[in-house]
Amino acid sequence: MSSQQEPVDEIVEPILPEIVDPPVRVPLKVEDWISVLVLAGLALITFINVIVRYMTDGSFAWTEEISVFLLIILTMTAGATAFVRNQHIRIEVYADGGPPQRRRRLAIIGNSIVLLFFVLLTILSGRMVFDDYTWGDTSPAIGVPNWWYTVWMPVLAGAITLRVAGILRRLLRDGK
Template structure:
């Protein structure tokens, strides 16, 4: 059977068979809640704009914040399930042992990047807290929005370490 270039079958040898110890239901529920909040806020804003020719200024600020949270939580889910975006053209040409090693190396590099992002964004949050920056539309402290970047980056880094550990155990 000829492989489909549009929908290639996933490489089964690179998938860890051991499930994560921390349940993914946490991220799944958070994703559903954030998407529901985004839909509700957008729907309310559309109704208000349609019937009154006015707009809630705060909806854009909250929506941008929620989309960032959604992207980070979605990234955590993708890494935990080993369904993240990767370039497999060269990896698929390797033997299973090399594929496993490349997967482990990618997990370590990703974890390193997200731990660095957590540290650097924590410094940003501290500066926002220290200098009492406020958000433009609502006027709440800016760090209320920014604190989620280092926290969720740390979660993604930990999920990548978990992926590495499950990959090591499954082989």
Template sequence: MTEDPELTRREEPRPRVPIRIEEALAALAIAAMGVITFANVITRYLTNISLAFTEEYAIALMVVMTMLGASVAVVRNHHIRITYFVDRLRPMMRRRAELFAIAITALVFLGLAVYGSRMVWDEYRFEETSPGLGVPQWIYSIWLPVLSVVIVLRALGRGIRVARGDEQ
């Protein structure tokens, strides 16, 4: 299979806030997940005792890693899409379709931020704790609305760059 020359020629987008931040945080999250999981496996192997509580941390880190990856995908324009019809449009209509997709992305994550904030507030207000460790649940959940806002801001930044013609 040959590489698409248009994909290989595409330059890295240059947002004002570097995406290295999200990349570094995602790398830290996956490294922490690896350490936690490795420690659990070694402990189980050597002592026949499972560190079941580590699952809470691993799941929380997985959510954080997913949201950070989504943010990077928005900036780099690597989100999943089906372009059968869009590829057949004139360049101006293609740009409008891209701006529409960016607007929908921003709206979806804005909704996730709003409803996620309500959920976090309820967890804080009702003092919900996690089932395994008894940690306040909002500590895990707060990252959903926070990172959703980051994705909204990244989508808006990409929308501005596309509208200006800086990106496709």
């Protein structure tokens, strides 16, 4: 190696900064692993359906039903980690600009609104599960009770509610 060349490790900078998780009681790895497993399940189901469709000109009717269910799980688990890691959708120039006191106030207002939304979502989706259970609705493709699918919405909305409440608690505690 000539004296002009630098080792590759010293030249290459990381493309993405390392994400450091904030301190939480329940590790974010729980939601991360659920998201990874659900995404792998979605890929597998879709792959199987494509192969069957290619080989037989038919399709499994149940794959769409399961895929929609898994997409809801994926959205909720990934949403929970996005809130905790402060990677949710927002106008960063506005939310991250200005003096620290203003940013803190905006974070408190934003997280309070999100908390209210997920409390309501937990309650209302819980009522939907109760209705599905009471009326005995079944899914169109597989014929299993609908509440098998819908029961996860209030559970995961409740998990996001707890995550956002923890963020809000830390914001209020650290500001004093």
